[in-house]
């Protein structure tokens with residue numbers, strides 16, 4: 519492992535190199551207060567509502583995931599990408615329905631991102647497909663996957679409450695839902711100025727929780743369309759809203775357009791944990807959020823529909839969320 523890469527596995531973000539925009543502090547949600555039953559939870563639910571409506575992302579503190587679990591997952595990710603090409607190659611496949619997929623082709627939006635994607639819930643069903651190299655990958659990534667899902671479920675219930683639907687709105691559908699880990703690797707930038715690692719896109723699910731080894735994530739301000747460089751203090755988790763939550767909320771909350779830039783001083787790994795409903799479960803705009811002024815704005819769709827959309831011709835002209843928006847320009 520290179521010294522540069524080793525030094526990037528730390529939860530203390532290195533200083534932002536000269537010439538790059540000042541990072542923006544995102545709204546902060548105190549996760550520990552969501553566990554309380556008194557007014558503190560309601561105050562945090564109001565903060566969740568404001569963050570989701572105004573910017574579509576927030577950061578979570580006091581989530582209870584230990585530093586060693588977070589660092590363990592980042593170092594397992596890093597060690598996987600550093601492992602011999604041969605052990606990564608076994609996961610290369612054009613079939614996007616495979617349980618584990620590695621891609622270093624830098625095609626499409628992956629300007630200079632290599633990634634490993636795999637399902638993570640239920641863990642016992644999927645972990646047997648995960649990489650054996652490095653030997654600690656399954657243990658460390660598995661621990662992180664379980665912990666981050668606990669946080670994700672609580673946040674998704676809080677988001678449903680913030681929409682006025684009640685935290686139990688979807689019954690057990692969130693618990694039965696999928697978790698997909700996108701484990702990303704970006705080289706250190708060799709060019710002066712901004713270099714794209716991952717081109718602008720939104721994530722398909724309800725929420726994505728991101729853990730990076732160093733800065734690089736940018737989110738688009740939904741009002742001004744200006745890119746904001748995300749500041750993620752040590753030990754926090756970055757959460758953003760995905761396409762299916764936009765659809766469920768009937769547009770009250772908007773999916774977050776984001777991209778990743780290469781860092782000028784470090785190579786970078788990030789782990790995106792994507793959470794949504796089960797593969798064939800259709801997401802619909804909540805009836806409670808539909809009235810004469812707010813007619814249904816989205817077609818119903820499932821994760822399976824998203825997988826079918828990816829290789830389709832339609833993908834070339836529009837994003838998945840655009841394909842769901844009723845009345846959007848064809």
Ligand SMILES: O=C(O)CCC(=O)C(=O)O
Pocket residue numbers: 700702716721728730734735776777778787788790
């Ligand atoms: O690496 C990042 O910061 C972003 C990753 C991402 O957007 C994704 O995996 O969908």
Ligand SMILES: [Fe+2]
Pocket residue numbers: 719720721726776790
């Ligand atoms: Fe993303």
